[in-house]
Amino acid sequence: MSRHISRLLSILCxxxxxxxxxxxxxxxxxTALKASLEDTIGQQEVNIQLIGEDGKxxxxxxxxxxxxxxxxxxxxxxxxxxxxxxxxxxLKEKSGVLSFDxxxxxxxxxxxxxxxxxxxxxxxxxxxxxxxxxxxxxxxGFSGDVPLxxxxxxxxxxxxxxxxxGEYSGSISVNLTSSN
Amino acid sequence: MRRFILMVMACAVVLMPxxxxxxxxxxxxxxxxxxxxxxxxxxxxxxxNLTDGAELKNSVIADDALSQxxxxxxxxxxxxxxxxxxIYANVTPFKQDASTTAKIAIASxxxxxxxxxxxxxxxxxxxxxxxxxxxxxxxxDVTDTxxxxxxxxxxxxxxxxxxYTINVKANQNxxxxxxxxxxxxxxxxxxxxxx
Numbered sequence: 001m002s003r004h005i006s007r008l009l010s011i012l013c014x015x016x017x018x019x020x021x022x023x024x025x026x027x028x029x030x031t032a033l034k035a036s037l038e039d040t041i042g043q044q045e046v047n048i049q050l051i052g053e054d055g056k057x058x059x060x061x062x063x064x065x066x067x068x069x070x071x072x073x074x075x076x077x078x079x080x081x082x083x084x085x086x087x088x089x090x091l092k093e094k095s096g097v098l099s100f101d102x103x104x105x106x107x108x109x110x111x112x113x114x115x116x117x118x119x120x121x122x123x124x125x126x127x128x129x130x131x132x133x134x135x136x137x138x139x140x141g142f143s144g145d146v147p148l149x150x151x152x153x154x155x156x157x158x159x160x161x162x163x164x165x166g167e168y169s170g171s172i173s174v175n176l177t178s179s180n
Numbered sequence: 181m182r183r184f185i186l187m188v189m190a191c192a193v194v195l196m197p198x199x200x201x202x203x204x205x206x207x208x209x210x211x212x213x214x215x216x217x218x219x220x221x222x223x224x225x226x227x228x229n230l231t232d233g234a235e236l237k238n239s240v241i242a243d244d245a246l247s248q249x250x251x252x253x254x255x256x257x258x259x260x261x262x263x264x265x266x267i268y269a270n271v272t273p274f275k276q277d278a279s280t281t282a283k284i285a286i287a288s289x290x291x292x293x294x295x296x297x298x299x300x301x302x303x304x305x306x307x308x309x310x311x312x313x314x315x316x317x318x319x320x321d322v323t324d325t326x327x328x329x330x331x332x333x334x335x336x337x338x339x340x341x342x343x344y345t346i347n348v349k350a351n352q353n354x355x356x357x358x359x360x361x362x363x364x365x366x367x368x369x370x371x372x373x374x375x
Binding site for chain 1: 220236245363369
């Protein structure tokens with residue numbers, strides 16, 4: 001009987017010892033960690049850019065067009081084209097109007113060349129109203145160098161008009177007004 | 181019967197010191213051991229310069245994460261066991277909080293200046309998630325998530341703190357063309373023992 005008891009005791013002790021050793025040896029792997037990496041990209045308002053006839057964006061948004069008037073013809077017309085594009089990063093879409101102020105090519109008050117503009121666009125978010133302004137729906141999100149359309153400026157002289165020799169100059173300015 | 185004897189013996193062992201008679205000397209062997217510990221956590225940005233006593237965090241928020249410098253996390257492991265460990269990271273792309281599908285990819289993950297390559301096809305069971313999670317991970321995120329084996333090391337006896345600097349950079353091409361808004365990437369770090 002006592003042999004049984006001592007055997008049981010030794011088994012019990014062995015079990016207790018083994019459990020203790022196991023507890024001391026194993027390490028509890030800690031819980032996972034979580035980091036939230038955050039940042040905000042700010043809204044960028046609409047920025048209109050000019051595109052030259054070479055297809056390149058104009059530096060400082062200024063383009064110089066040189067009209068060479070024919071000297072061997074009584075009646076003539078000369079045209080040049082300027083393109084428009086925009087960049088923006090809007091939280092919400094917005095509409096805008098791109099309009100143009102034109103001063104005709106002139107030498108002085110008596111020598112003015114008739115200067116006309118015509119608009120065209122391939123952008124489905126752009127419509128032309130009254131033949132002289134672009135109505136634009138600017139999309140939300142990032143838009144980089146999105147073509148809006150182009151304007152063709154035509155200087156023309158009828159045969160009946162006499163022009164003084166010299167340097168003629170005119171200007172066209174672009175205005176953007178947005179509705180919201 | 182054996183079970184009964186076993187119970188009686190167990191009680192006897194427990195009660196033995198209490199049964200000692202007055203005047204008798206009772207001896208007890210006192211044995212103890214230093215238990216092993218294994219802790220890890222992030223240091224808050226404001227605590228980075230603390231040499232001592234900085235609290236390890238289960239979760240942190242790193243700002244300016246879309247900058248060219250990326251987000252930097254200070255990760256610390258504390259242990260008194262010489263045990264082999266592997267640290268894994270799951271990183272989701274940056275996503276907007278709103279319902280947009282805009283994403284910004286993770287360009288690189290580096291530990292102490294060494295850029296790591298994501299691991300694919302490796303299955304592992306992440307540790308239990310922290311209760312105060314800073315963001316929810318959707319099923320969609322799981323497919324986008326990149327897994328990295330960040331650190332594979334053998335803790336040395338006698339040294340009990342290991343500091344690492346983790347840097348996560350966003351794809352700057354994506355940043356340049358991402359819609360305006362607030363973006364969050366989830367960086368989950370789990371530990372596995374190789375022993």
